[in-house]
Amino acid sequence: MFKQENQVKNYLINWYKKNQRDLPWRIKFQNNLPNPYYVFVSEYMLQQTTVNTVTKRFNEFIVRWPNIEKLARSTEPQILKFWSGLGYYSRARNLLKSAKLINKYYKNNIPNIYDELIKFPGIGDYTAKAILGIGFNKSVMPLDANIERILIRLHAIEKPVIKVKNKLKDFGNKFISDKYSSDLIQSFMDYGSAICLPRNPKCDICGLNKFCQSYKKNLQLTIPFKLRKKSIKPIKYTRAYVIVNEKNEILVRSRPNKGMLASMLEVPNDVWVKNKKLLITDQDIKKIKTKLKSKGLFEYSFSHFDLETEIFYGNVKKAKLSNCNWIKKSKYSNSRMPTVMKKIVEMAV
Ligand code: SF4
Known part of the structure; x- marks a missing residue:
């Protein structure tokens, strides 16, 4: 006071x-x-x-x-x-x-x-x-x-x-x-x-x-503090695929055990690129011969870049992808999915 x-x-x-x-x-x-x-x-x-x-x-x-x-x-x-x-x-x-x-x-x-x-x-x-x-x-x-x-x-x-x-x-x-x-x-x-x-x-x-x-306190040269300007982060692009089977399960896989979000669960998505034109459809998705519907763009901010994702949704019979991993739709929010993936699923289902 x-x-x-x-x-x-x-x-x-x-x-x-x-x-x-x-x-x-x-x-x-x-x-x-x-x-x-x-x-x-x-x-x-x-x-x-x-x-x-x-x-x-x-x-x-x-x-x-x-x-x-x-x-x-x-x-x-x-x-x-x-x-x-x-x-x-x-x-x-x-x-x-x-x-x-x-x-x-x-x-x-x-x-x-x-x-x-x-x-x-x-x-x-x-x-x-x-x-x-x-x-x-x-x-x-x-x-x-x-x-x-x-x-x-x-x-x-x-x-x-x-x-x-x-x-x-x-x-x-x-x-x-x-x-x-x-x-x-x-x-x-x-x-x-x-x-x-x-x-x-x-x-x-x-x-x-x-x-x-x-x-x-010898702070007269630093007070008032300046508002830190938001740095303009580079942007990366991907497409993510939320595939749901007849048992209301979502197709998932583990990320590589090295690098960003290592070993966490994800829905299939394309390799993240800096140039949108260089996006290549994920191998797992190429195998699915089903119609996918775009659910729109989603932006997520990581500490050193922003990720723009176009989200796709589709239904597939479980038998068609019997060797794949699935997670109950009701359980994904408590799974080892990183926030970015949870938000992608949330937006699609
Ligand atoms: S000039 Fe401003 S900062 Fe310096 S002593 Fe006076 S009131 Fe404090």
Whole structure:
């Protein structure tokens, strides 16, 4: 349990007073708070776009559309034309739709209630909380990448952020401020972009280092953990044959006693190959003069390759293959078949 929330909050607020970024949507208006409309617009713009790029375009937007009323009167082609260079045009459409809704149903006042905001197009949990916290000083904690990074480092959680989102929400909620929510949220954001940097955080000059579990354990360069990218595995191909006799028994055989899945039970299958065109029908199956029906493709992932199998099913009289091994259909799941073979049978019968 992290005990020093208040000390962290006080430190960040004081740090922010001296070091806050000079961003155009932060200019303070009434009640010593930023204009909610500015925050509203900036949060749409900042989705998927860097602070630097947004900073360059924000003032231009405000000159053209200084408030909800003016924006609501605009048309989609006009806003899309402006948006050129910012990318992700759905944000522009959503911003315009929201402005029209606020104009129609809220008398041009951006609502300051979470349940209302979250209904607008393009506004999710983070954006709703950012607007409420920064624009209205509501007691919330929106978690952006900067805030998540500070939280995960303070607590030295040795997992990728994506795996501990709920935990970080809980931690974030402990830092919610009753009185200075707007400044505190922005202080976290600025601290993450100036001191607790993604790479090479400035721990030596960080006033939080005495509380920071990552710093204490010398893990600040490895936390947050990166999500390991799935390696692209080679793929092999085979065909497997599930042959069932009149006694509800499945044709099986033992695999060679060396190599993969050695000595385990399998249904007949072709030699596994890297090129599908090189598949050769299994010798045992060639002997069976019966019609086989394709049951479709099945993919199975081994640690070092993926196996794509086309499964075939057929019925054969036991007498026709009297020298072969059979296993009761009801018993295969408890047999020494490897999982891949059990799944193949499962799919066929
Ligand atoms: S000590 Fe380093 S890792 Fe910990 S909060 Fe400060 S800058 Fe971030």
